[in-house]
Amino acid sequence: MAAGVLRGAAYLKLTPVAPATLNSAQTQSTLRTVSVPRAVAGTASTITALAVTTECDPLKGKSRDCRCLPGYQWSDSFCTSLQACGAGGLLQSFISIILPPPCQCLRWTSSDTGYCQSLLSASKVSESSTLPPKQASVGAGADLTLSFRLGEGATDVKWYLLSRERSEAKEIRNGMEVSLLQTSSEAVLRISSPSPDWAGEYICRYLNGSALQEWRQVVTIPFVAADIVQMPSQVSMNCSSPVDLVGAEDPLCHFLILDSCPSSDTTYQCKFEGSGLGSIQTSVVVSVIQAGDLFCPGENVQGRWNVTKAGQVAEILCPKGSEGIMWRSCLSSGTWGDVRNNCTSKELLSGLQEAQLLRAGLGSPQIEVPWMIEWLKMEVNPSETQKIYPLDLLTLIIILDVISEVALDSNMRLDSNSVTDLLNTVNWMLDLDPKTEWSEVQAWKLSAGSMFLQAIEDLTRLLVPVTSEFNLSLPNLELQSAMFNLTSVDDFDRIFDTDPPLRIRISSAELGEVVQREQSIVVISLVLKKMEQILPRHYGADAQHILGSLVTSNAITSHNRSVRQVDTYMAFGLRNTTSDTEEKRTAQCVFWNHTLLEGVGGWSTQGCQSSSTEMATNCSCQYLSSFSVLMSAHPVPASFALTFLCKFGVCITIVALVASLLIYGLVWTSVVKNKVSFFRYITLVNISFSLLMGSVWFLAASLLEASHASKLCVAAAFFTHFFYLAVFFWTLVQALVLCHQLVLVFQPLSIRSVTPAMITVGYVCPLALAVAMVAAFFPKQSYLHEAHCWLSFRSKAIYAFSVPVLVIVTANLLVLFMVLLKLMRPSVSEGPQGEEKKALLGIFRALLILTLVFGLTWGFGIITMTSYASRFTHDAFTILNSFQGVFVLLFACLMDKKVLGALKKRLCKSPTYRINISQLNSFAKRTIE
Helix, strand or coil, X not given: CXXXXXXXXXXXXXXXXXXXXXXXXXXXXXXXXXXXCEECCCCCCEECCCEEEEEECCCECCEEEEEEXXXXXXXXXXXXXXXXXXXXXXXXXXXXXXXXXXXXXXXXXXXXXXXXXXXXXXXXXXXXXXXXXXXXXXXXXXXXXXXXXXXXXXXXXXXXXXXXXXCCCEEECCCCCEEEEECCCEEEEEECCCCHXXXXXXXXXXXXXXXXXXXXXXXXXXXXXHHCCCXXXXXXXXXXXXXXXXXXXXXXXXXXXXXXXCCCCEEEEEEEEECCCEEEXXXXXXXXCCCCCCEECCEXXXXXXXXXXXXXXXXXXXXXXXXXXXXXXXXXXXXECCCEXXXXXXXXXXXXXXXXXXXXXXXXXXHHHHHXXXXXXXXXXXXXXXXXXXXXXXXXXXXXXXXXXXXXHCCCCECHHHHHXXXXXXXXXXXXXXXXXXXXXXXXXXXXXXXXXXXXXHHHCCXXXXXXXXXXXXXXXXXXXXXXXXXXXXXXXEEECCCCCEEEEECHHHHHHHHHHHCEEEEEEEEECCHHHCCCCCCCCCCCEEECCCXXXXXXXXXXXXECCCCEEEEEECCCCCCCCHHHCCEEEEEEECCCCCCCCEEECCCEEEEECCCEEEEEECCCCEEEEEEECCCCCCCHHHHHHHHHHHHHHHHHHHHHHHHHHHHHHXXXXXXXXXXXXXXXXXXXXXXXXXXXXXXXXXXXXXXXXCHHHXXXXXXXXXXXXHHHHHHHHHHHHHHHHHHCCCCCCCHHHHHHHHHHHHHHXXXXXXXXXXXXXXXXXXXXXXXXXXXXXXXXXCHHHHHHHHHHHHHHHHHHHHHHHHHCCCCCCCCCCHHHHHHHHHHHHHHHHHHHHHHHHHHHHHHCXXXXXXXXXXXXXXXXXXXXXXXXXXXXXXXXXXXHHHHHHHHHCCHHHHHHHHHHHHHHHHHHC
C-alpha cells in the first residue's frame, strides 16, 4: 500500500509495514490513530494529513496490480502509459464492454509502483480562482444554488466537493438531491435542502481548449432542528440519597448544573439558538421522589440505571460506539420493566450517511459502491464479538437498499470479488435469529424483509463473472452462474445440494432467443436457505398456506439491461423431516411480489404452474424473480375412494393368487408333460407365490405406523421388498429358460441341474439385495419412508428396488424381441417340435404379458419417485399395483388353454364316474384278449 500525504499539491509516499491480513479499510483506521501535524525529520516539511490512497496485490511473476481507493485516481501519464489490470483475452474484452472501468487499476511491471492522487491533484490545473459565485443562496432547509461563468468552448465540466471531514475530494453528479445544468456560458449546481454534510469547498473544473481551469467556493451550511438531540427527556431525583453524575467534556454538549434539589416535580426548558437555525426549545421533566414514594432502585443491567420514580420511564445513552437511547419503565409496583432501545452502531450510521450522500449525488458509484460493499463485509465480520441491536440490522438493510438503488441507476456492474463480499455480508445477516433480531426489525419496519430481498436481487443481478462460471457456497446461501454468448448456448441446468434439494433449469431454446437479442448474457441463480423465515407471512387472500421451502432468486443480465420474461423450470424437494405431514400437504409455486400490500410485499401465484410428486414440487414460471413453495397449513386427507380401491384391490389380488396356486395344484400332473412345460409352470407358480406373499406383507404394512422403532414395520418393509423383487427375478428366470431353449437348441437342460440355479436367481438374489439394504440404511435410521412401511425415497434406499426392476424389464424385453425374430424365420428347421414347442410358445406369451403388466405397473411406480410425476401417474400406479394378482389369474392361468382344459376335465368328472370307466376299460381289455 502507499499512503498519500497532501499539503497543497505536494504528496509524500509512505510504505506502512502491516500484516498481510490487514486490508485497506483497517489500515486507514489505524492511520487515524497517528497524531498530525507532525514534522518530517531532516526536512522543513510537516505532515498535515495521512490517508491510504493505493492498494497493490502481491507480486505475481514480474508484475502486480495496483488500484486506487475511493476519492483518488492515477495521473493522466500513468493511465496512458500502463496497461489496465486483467487486460488481454476474449473474455476480458467482453467484460470490458459490459463493465467499462475507469482508470482505477493498473498493472505495474517494475518492483517500485506509483501511487494514486486526489481527484483534484491528478491533473495539472492551468488556472485556479477562488471567487464568489454568480448566485449562491443557502439557509436552514433552503436549497443551495451555485453557478460559475464558463469561458467560450468550455468542455468536460465536473464538480467536486472537498469537505473538512474528508481528506479527499468527491465528484458531484446528478442524483436524488443534486441537479447539474450547463449552458454555453454557465455551469449551475443545485442541491435540494442540503444538510451540513454538504458544507465545504466546491470546485468546478472544465477544459478550455487544452487548458484545465477551475473555480472554487467555500460554502457553510447551518444545522437544522433535527441535528439537535435532547437527552434525557425525563429524570428522577432522590434528594435524600446522593448520586454521582459522570459526564464527559464535549464542546457540542451542554449541561445544566442544579445547585439544589427542587422540592417538587419541575419542568426545565432548554432553548438553543444558532445562526440561520432560529430558536429550538425542548423540555426536561425532573420528577422528585418524596418520602414514601415507590421507586425502582438503581442497578446495572445493560447500562447504569439511576433511581427512578414509580410510573416514570428512565432513559440513558446507548453504550460507547452506538448512538440513541435506552429506556425502561419503572412499574407502579416499584419494579423494573424490560430494557428497550433504539441504539445503532455509529460506524453503521456513518456508512448509511455515506450511502445516502452517494444516492443524493456525492461520489462516483463505480468507485464508491465496491468500496462500500467491502466495508460492509468488514463491519459484520463474524469473527469479531459484537453486540447487534435491531436497528443495526435495519441500518444494514437500508444501506444495501441504497447501494442497490445507486448501482442500478448508474447501470454499473460488479465483479466476482464484490459479489463475494456482498454475499458474505448477506450470509451473516441470514444467520441471525429470525425470532429475535429479525422479528424486532420487522416490528420497526414491516417491509424490512422485502427490502432486504430486493437489495439482494438487484445487486446479484449486476454480477459479471471473470470466468465463464462463478459459483459460491456459504452456510446460508448458494450461488451458481454461467455466461453464454452466440458461440456457446446450452441448457442452464443447476442442482443445489440444499435441504430441501433444488433444481433450476432454463432451456437452451429460451436462452438462445435471449442471446440472439443481447449477444452475451449472464444467468444467475441464488438460493437463500433461511429467507423463508424472514419474509412476512403474507399469502394474499389464502390464509390456508404456509411457506414450505427455501427461496431462490433467478436473473439474466446483459451488458445493457436485465431480462425478465423467460420460462423457468424449478423442482423444490421436500425437507428432511421425520414427520409425514409434509407429504400430505398440497403445494403451490409462488413468487415474491414486492408491490403488494403497499410495498410491504407478499406471495403471489400469478404466472406460475405447479405439480407435486412424492419427491418434489415442480414449478414452471414465465419470468425471473424470487420463488418458493407454499404448503397447505393443514394436512389434506387422502382420497377415500382411492384408499378404499387400493386396499380392496390388494384383497382381490390375494384371493386371485390363492386361486391361481390351487388351480396349478389341481392340473399339475395334467399339464407338466416334459422338461419345457416343467420350467414354464414352475416359474408361474413361484411368480404367483412371490406376488401373493408380497401383497400380504404390503397389506400388513399399510396398517402399521411408519417408525424405525417398530420391528413389525421394518419387517413388513423388508419382506415386501424381498417378495416383490422375487416376482421380477422369476420373470427373469422365464426369459433365460426361453432364450436357452431357442438359441442353444443342442444343449438340453436337466431339471435336476437347472432347478437349484432357478431357486438361486429367483430367491437368493433378491434376498441378498433386501438384506444388504437393511444393513446399509437401517443403522442410519434412513431405511423406511417417512409416512409408510416401505423403502425411503429420500435416502435413495428405494433404488435397491427400482434399479433391479428396470434392468430385469429391459432384459426381458430384449429376450422377447430376440425370440420373436427367431420364431418368425420359416427356414429354420431345427429346434423343439410338438409339445415342447407349444410349451415354449406358452412361456413366450406368459413372459410377454407379465413383463408388460409388471413393467407398466412399476414403470408408473418409478415415475412417482421422480419430479415428473402427476396425479394420473399416482392413480395409475395405485390401481395397477392393487390388481396385479387378478392379471396373473386371467392372463397366465385361465387364458392358458392347456390349464383351462385340464381344469375342466378335473372339475367335470366325479370320482365314481372315473372308477366305472376304469372297470369298463379292464373289462374291455379282458374281452379283447
